[in-house]
Amino acid sequence: MKKIVVLGLVGATLAGVVRADKMDEMWGESTVKLRAENAERGELFDEGNYAMFIHWGLYSQLANKVDGKTYYGIGEWIMDPKMAGIPAEEYKKLAGTFNPTDFNAKAIVQLAKDAGMKYIVITAKHHEGFAMYHSKACKFNIVEATPWKIDPMKELSAACREAGLGFGFYYSHSQDWTFPGGRKGPTVDENGKPATFDDYFYKKCLPQVEELCTEYGPIELIWFDTPGGMEKSYVQQLVDVVRKNQPRALVSGRAGHNLGDYQTLGDMEVPHHNVEGMWESVDTTNDSWAYAWYDQNWKTPKEILRRLIACVGRGGTYMLNVGPNQDGLVPPRAARALREAGDWIHRYPQVVYGTEASPWQHALPWGDVTVKGTHLFLSVFDWPASGKLYLPGLKTGIESAQLLDGESSAPIRHSVVEGWTVFELPPRSPEKMVSVVEVKLAGTPDVDPTFGVDPTLGTAILAEFAAVEGAEIFRDRWMEKFGEWVLVNPVGHWTPGGKAVLEVDVPFAGDYGTSLTYAGEGRLVWGIDVVGGEHIQNQQNASHNYQEFPIGWINFPAPGKYRLAISCLEGAIETAKLKSIRISPLN
Incomplete structure (x- = not known):
């Protein structure tokens, strides 16, 4: 996939790299609003490198507690026998009390924008089978089955377009635990007749994907999940619907049968080697994807940045999840961590957006490296007490090196010792989380990726x-x-x-x-x-x-x-x- 300079993700002038927020000012608000929908296919994914995942459904109302008992684990699986084992008909009754009146689409979109994310993907239907939008194909949906009577997907899609962010849907295409014929769902219909997967697929799944692709404006991607033993012909039909109605949209690798556009790694997996091709890591801000009342094990802003830059440095995209509660609110500690990490990203957009994988092909003892052309960005998470930053294996000559501090910079000296580049740093890091050294090379990076034994950090x-x-x-x-x-x-x-x-x-x-x-x-x-x-x-x-x-x-x-x-x-x-x-x- 080509790397092109659009969307305010990356920009260059004669004076150097332009910050994304400055580009917004230069281009004007109307241009900003149009950027996401005018992006080429896969551009937000391939250039933005950072997205928001949202898991929100009826399970959010339970928050991992059923009949006074807390079930520890991922809340969106609360129906499963390994969790609370809730029968389908009993679970469906939850819709009658689901009333998330504090949901605010513009606030969630603003959080994603503050966090530095470039698009949002939300659960339109998870394995439980409940549609979080107004579906004509099945009445078990948030408009017809709840007292709220609002379609939050309409509001989110509009808010994303207004803010210049991309928008997409998660859809569980094989599993459906409440519709007859869906994988792990009821085996008979409402009349007691045997139900087949065809019943589920043609009555609910295929029509719902058609709805999502035709009623919510431009879509960045459709994120299918857990195909299981789904036959290729079914997956192909779903992909065809996406291609027909949303030719700009990507299809996730979890569609199955290698029919997706990119690879999705395992849940919560951040790779240590560079990975070829287009890929993403999906992760969550705490331990559960959906809201769980007890789960306060939040990732710190520094840990979010460490995992984000690790993914970008390995050549991929990082999609980080939040789980709104039963009222539709993102937990405040998660929001605070995202915003604090986002403040850093807005100061150093050139480190994250539109960059290439590290030529070292792995992290380094003090941090990680991303690349843009002949520029290296060294993200220093662990500041060396010796005042010397050791970089092994760099063969290309250096024209200049500078320590960045938001919008300012200061040149730093460097030398070569036994084939290692040594940068002279001040005793204190200019950033409390991650400091950045920008290195301008004399040409394309040429690196020996052999692991170096760092003489300061080991x-x-x-x-x-x-x-x-x-x-x-x-x-x-x-x-x-x-x-x-x-x-x-x-x-x-x-x-x-x-x-x-x-x-x-x-x-x-x-x-x-x-x-x-x-x-x-x-x-x-x-x-x-x-x-x-x-x-x-x-x-x-x-x-x-x-x-x-x-x-x-x-x-x-x-x-x-x-x-x-x-x-x-x-x-x-x-x-x-x-x-x-x-x-x-x-x-």
Whole structure:
């Protein structure tokens, strides 16, 4: 997908990069309002890099509490037998008391804009089957089944157009827990006759997608979810409806059968490697997608920025969810975190919008890198106490470097030590969350992506970057609570003599401390070899969850590149799972 300069996402003048809000002033309000709907297909997705997801439905009224009992996990699944197991007919009665009179479409859109997001995607129908808009295809909808009698999607689509944001719908196209024939739904109709998937698909699903594509103005995308065993012919019909009515809209990768326009990673998954092609990470501001009364585990503004820039730095888009409550209000702590992160984005739009993936292909010990042409933007999350910022592997010459501070900047000195670029920084960071160093290169970035052992901060390297022999890298994915996913890609399935080999670049000779993060059973003996150099090993305990344990000191006798071979030598090696190694300077 081409990277073009429109929408106020990125701009350049002879004086340099123009801030997005300044472009709004330059172009005028009427131009701002038209930008989203005049964008090319996929442009907001590919250039904006940041969006708001909204999970809101009847489940928001329950807020994870049923008959006085709290169910911990993702609230939009409250009907499921693994949660409260609410029968369909009982659940449908909730619509009679759903009256979100505090919902304000313009306020939510303004929150997204303040947060720096470029489009909004909201649940038009989740697995529960309740339409959050006025559907003619099924009366189980927010206008006909609730006392509120308002179509919030009409208001949101209008507010997004007014604000210059894109708008799109989430639609659960396979699962429908309340309509006969839908996956995991009733197996008989209201007359007691057997219901088939065709009944659901042609009576409800296909007509509703048609409604969403024809009655709400320009749409940025349709976000289908959980296709399960849905046959390709059904998915193709849905895609055809989108293409016919909304030729500018994207179709999510979760439509199924590779018929989507881009890849969606697993829930809450932020990748560590660069990912090719168009893709997105979907994440949420706390632990649940829908509103849960107890869930106050909010991501801080700094953590939001860390995950956003990680996605942009790996070449993708970050869509971050909020779950309005039963009254239609976004929880204030979530809103505050989004706005504080957004304040930073509005000061440094060039770091996020219209950028390319980091040529290092992974994060660095102090932060991450995004690229625009011959400009590198170093986002420094962990300010080095030494006053020196170490950048490994950069081969292209530097024309200038400056430390940004909102709209101002100050030049900083740099030098090259053993192939590392070293920037001289002031003792204090100009930003409390993330500071930015802009580096203007003499040409296209040329980088050796080998992991560098940072002489100030040390370096943690995930085992998924290793070359393995006699072992495997695999996906270890589990739920902390129901629906709260965690993913690790460890090295496991060890066999005798197995090893995971990582290459590192060391700027200074000497002794370094090592530690391993792993999970397993009983006591394990781990060995670390500097290939061609010394060998160390140590026994430590293991746990079912990943914990970090010290192994010992190793020596790098001179600056340069080394290969480290990690092995699980003794104990229950077949169940040991290595997540990462940390290499730390001892000075």
